[in-house]
Amino acid sequence: QKEVEQDPGPLSVPEGAIVSLNCTYSNSAFQYFMWYRQYSRKGPELLMYTYSSGNKEDGRFTAQVDKSSKYISLFIRDSQPSDSATYLCAMGGNQAGTALIFGKGTTLSVSS
Amino acid sequence: DAEITQSPRHKITETGRQVTLACHQTWNHNNMFWYRQDLGHGLRLIHYSYGVQDTNKGEVSDGYSVSRSNTEDLPLTLESAASSQTSVYFCASSPGTDRRETQYFGPGTRLLVL
Numbered sequence: 001q002k003e004v005e006q007d008p009g010p011l012s013v014p015e016g017a018i019v020s021l022n023c024t025y026s027n028s029a030f031q032y033f034m035w036y037r038q039y040s041r042k043g044p045e046l047l048m049y050t051y052s053s054g055n056k057e058d059g060r061f062t063a064q065v066d067k068s069s070k071y072i073s074l075f076i077r078d079s080q081p082s083d084s085a086t087y088l089c090a091m092g093g094n095q096a097g098t099a100l101i102f103g104k105g106t107t108l109s110v111s112s
Numbered sequence: 113d114a115e116i117t118q119s120p121r122h123k124i125t126e127t128g129r130q131v132t133l134a135c136h137q138t139w140n141h142n143n144m145f146w147y148r149q150d151l152g153h154g155l156r157l158i159h160y161s162y163g164v165q166d167t168n169k170g171e172v173s174d175g176y177s178v179s180r181s182n183t184e185d186l187p188l189t190l191e192s193a194a195s196s197q198t199s200v201y202f203c204a205s206s207p208g209t210d211r212r213e214t215q216y217f218g219p220g221t222r223l224l225v226l
Contacts, residue, residue, distance in 0.1 A: 006154075034214065043202055043217035044155070088155065090215075099145060099170060100215060104154035 003027050006089055006103030015112045019076040023089035023103045026070065030091040030101075033065050035074045038086045038105065047087070048074060079110045115139075118203050118218040126226055131190040133221050135203030142208040144186040145215060146170075146178060148199040155202065161186055162208070193225045 006023045013019055021035075031052055036044035048063040050056045050072075056063045062075040072091070076083055089103040116137040125131050135144065146158040157170030159178040167178050175197060177189045190197055200222050204215040 032214075036217075041220075043219045045217065046214055049214055099157050099160050102155040104152070 003101050004089065004091060004103045007106055008104055010107040010109060012109045012111065013079055015079060015081060015110055017079050017110070019079050019083070019108060019110075021074040021076075021087050021089075021106050021108070023072050023091075024070055025072070025091055025101075027091075027093075027101075028067075028070070029093045032092045032100075033063070033072050034090045034100070035061075035063055036088040036090060036102075038088060040085075044088055076108075079108075081110050081112045084109050116203060116205055116216055116218040118201075118221050120221060121219065122222045124224045124226065125193050127193060127195060129193050131193050131223070133188045133190075133201055133203075133223070135186045135188065135218060136184055137203075137205045137216075137218075138184065139205060139207065139216070140183055141205035141216075142183070143206040143215075144180070145204040145206075146176070146186065146188045147202045147204065148172065148197075149202060149220075150199050158188065158201075159186075190223075193223075195225050197223065198225045199223060 004025045033050045035048040037047045038044040050063050053065045053067045060077045064073045086105040086107045088105045090100040092100045119134045142163050145160040147155045156172045161167050161180040200220050202220050203218040206215045
């Protein structure tokens, strides 16, 4: 089993839809959980950051972490065509500066 | 504004040549990382550094080397380029403080090895 699993998609939704993106992981030592957004031919940019379990909301984006199930989610409300990108989950342990483990990314397309 | 830059942005080289990709950050971050991104594999860690004179191997380090002589730069060298090293290369950095695990990425270098 890979450390981080993420469905690559592609996922296609109409504008205004609620989008749910997910990752599962196997390493119970992970404490930091992130979502990166990557537009075509660009570098990943940090979208959401969560430490340990719980929810975090930022505008139309909500990140959830369920450590008991080793499952993280990113919800996008009122999706827009500008949300079309690849979304990468990433996670890491509790040691400062340790390398992150990335999912392979889910490609999302929002049509107007 | 502080930033992370990579050069060149595009590179074509031949098999067997030595290639160096530059990464420069102005955030004064302690930690720097090199990844490659390939279809079907996602981001894979090549090498990383926690500070000056510190370097560590990542998941796919064979055929690559790095050196860290100052805080701002972590050049990645392909000793003898191979076609399997055709990829998009991303450099990243993180501060090593409160949000120490957050990594900030450069724009990437597209490398084609013929």
